[in-house]
Amino acid sequence: MPIFKQKNTKKLSVNKNSITTLDSKHTELIEEFENDLKIVLPRLKNEKKLINTKLLNTKLLIDEQINLQEHLNIISKKIKDIK
DSSP states (O other): OOSSOOOOOOOOOOOTTTOOOHHHHHHHHHHHHHHIIIIIHHHHHHHHHHHHHHHHOTTSOHHHHHHHHHHHHHHHHHHHHHO
């Protein structure tokens, strides 16, 4: 049995890019929220207005009205999720 402890020759590799800190995660979430509020939400609201104007058209077929209404419901749910 050796009297002294041998040095560890194995090197541990640490990927500094994969280390997630609280600050970095916070900035990621803040950027995502800002993106949703500034880009995604106005686009969804605009799309919702367009669908509402199409639904006001009385010359649409019933199938088209149902499809537009379903699409409008999906957009409304996405808007609620963002808010």
